[in-house]
Amino acid sequence: xxxxxxxxxxxxxxxxxxxxxxxxxxxxxxxxxxxxxxxxxxxxxxxxxxxxxxxxxxxxxxxxxxxxxxxxxxxxxxxxxxxxxxxxxxxxxxxxxxxxxxxxxxxxxxxxxxxxxxxxxxxxxxxxxxxxxxxxxxxxxxxxxxxxxxxxxxxxxxxxxxxxxxxxxxxxxxxxxxxxxxxxxxxxxxxxxxxxxxxxxxxxxxxxxxxxxxxxxxxxxxxxxxxxxxxxxxxxxxxxxxxxxxxxxxxxxxxxxxxxxxxxxxxxxxxxxxxxxxxxxxxxxxxxxxxxxxxxxxxxxxxxxxxxxxxxxxxxxxxxxxxxxxxxxxxxxxxxxxxxxxxxxxxxxxxxxxxxxxxxxxxxxxxxxxxxxxxxx
Numbered sequence: 001x002x003x004x005x006x007x008x009x010x011x012x013x014x015x016x017x018x019x020x021x022x023x024x025x026x027x028x029x030x031x032x033x034x035x036x037x038x039x040x041x042x043x044x045x046x047x048x049x050x051x052x053x054x055x056x057x058x059x060x061x062x063x064x065x066x067x068x069x070x071x072x073x074x075x076x077x078x079x080x081x082x083x084x085x086x087x088x089x090x091x092x093x094x095x096x097x098x099x100x101x102x103x104x105x106x107x108x109x110x111x112x113x114x115x116x117x118x119x120x121x122x123x124x125x126x127x128x129x130x131x132x133x134x135x136x137x138x139x140x141x142x143x144x145x146x147x148x149x150x151x152x153x154x155x156x157x158x159x160x161x162x163x164x165x166x167x168x169x170x171x172x173x174x175x176x177x178x179x180x181x182x183x184x185x186x187x188x189x190x191x192x193x194x195x196x197x198x199x200x201x202x203x204x205x206x207x208x209x210x211x212x213x214x215x216x217x218x219x220x221x222x223x224x225x226x227x228x229x230x231x232x233x234x235x236x237x238x239x240x241x242x243x244x245x246x247x248x249x250x251x252x253x254x255x256x257x258x259x260x261x262x263x264x265x266x267x268x269x270x271x272x273x274x275x276x277x278x279x280x281x282x283x284x285x286x287x288x289x290x291x292x293x294x295x296x297x298x299x300x301x302x303x304x305x306x307x308x309x310x311x312x313x314x315x316x317x318x319x320x321x322x323x324x325x326x327x328x329x330x331x332x333x334x335x336x337x338x339x340x341x342x343x344x345x346x347x348x349x350x351x352x353x354x355x356x357x358x359x360x361x362x363x364x365x366x367x368x369x370x371x372x373x374x375x376x377x
Contacts, residue, residue, distance in 0.1 A: 013058040013331045014140035016131050018168045019149030020067025020107045023287050026078045027320035029065050033099035034092055036061045044321035047328050051367050054374040057328040064138040066106030075104040085286045087316050106134055120162050127171035142334050144327045145172035146180040150243050166190050173200045178330040181206030201339040203330050208350040211318040212311050213291035214261050221268035222358035233296040235275035241285035267356035287316045322348050336376035344369035
């Protein structure tokens, strides 16, 4: 494993994954084990690059995993399925079976499931107790809760119950943990939890990881602005399968996902241009996705021009290193006594806690945050 000399190897940091048996979580756990064992390089992990050497981040070898999930398929079996799908390299699952089994033993039933009669506070208390017991069993100094579960629809106005993502977010705060929402789901972004989050003093970041199409948009949109080129329309299509494809086949869930994509363009361009993003569920694609963008813009003297892009990638492999980055950064922020929303981590999100700026500027903010983490006790 590639580590920095400033990383602590004596303190454990818990990583509690909501959706712990999903593709992203399985890939993150497997990837951490593979990099720690020196079986694979930390490709895609920004926190393993030289600018973060002095940030005093938790070592990858110090991370211990657990989580909540409503699925029952054990992590070693999920890893085998991801290997067959081409997400994980052949032979890796067998080499890290012990690490996968250890993490799987720390996964607890999620919810609320069908017929669950517990109210919101009872669910929050139960989830928080699971996280607290895990932290104690693991001997961890602190735990970071990361939501990597399937996208849920936006809550209906007047709904008396919190959405599941908000129950887990509230549980994280009650358990005294930093929190990351890597999904477009509500999480902490609800008035019901605003005061609780502020009073907790705990670090939190989100929402909706920026892994593919929106990552590209956050680079291209500022380019048009800086070159004084007028964008007339920006349309996109996503083809994806797996759990995300099935979840986003629900129009309400797709609307939650697209809100972040639109915010990137609105903030960068000053307005949302014509065009929409369409999401199509193609089960045969599994964890692989294709994203097309068609951009219509005006050049000098009103000349009409277009730019078309195609992004093809494995969503789990794109997301997993970012999840590990965020767990380390939020864990270190918690250790350093930095609380509240972390807009400095906007580099990782479509809909961050703060103003959306160009990716290059977000990267500079992230580097400045790394310097701060290295300086704070």
